[in-house]
Amino acid sequence: MPLPVLLISIVLFFVLFFGIGFLLNMLFRSSWVMVILFPIVAILIVNQSKLIEYVRQPIESLKQLGLNFAALHMADIIILSSGLLGGICAGITIKLLRKKGYQMF
Template sequence: MGLPVLIISVLLFLILFFGIGFLLNMILRSTWVMAIIYPIVVILIVDNVGLLEYFTSPIVSLRALGSDLVSLKPADIIILSSGMLGAVLSGVVIRMLRARGYRMF
């Protein structure tokens, strides 16, 4: 992966998950909703195991998840971390806006 693609991907994940987190926090009136949901989204992005298999055969699917997480490349980790940063930033911004008296929905 080239450097321009990495930079664009980082910006896209940051903005995407900031926007989704901001809207969810505003609608659900909960500050850290996306920061809690984001690790589940990462698992769904990274893992090749279906969601139902976590309940039917948890040991096998968790081992597969572990091996998939270990095999991530540094660029993938940077991109996924920028998404988490966007989710956390959305919570911080919502909290600051509420502290300053803005009421959303």
């Protein structure tokens, strides 16, 4: 993966998950919604089989999911980690704003 694409992807995932996490934290009046939902989102990004396959053939689907996670390249791991970091920063920002007296919704 070229370096400019990697850098743009890192910033994009950080901003995307920060924004979504910030909005979800405001709506649900919680601070860590996106951090809790991030593993589900990461599984949906890495997943290649349909969700119904987890009901029909759970063992095979979970094995395939494990192989997909093991086959991730370092660039993919860095990009997904930047998304998690964006969710964590959204939680910290919401906590700081609430501590300073700002009430969101």
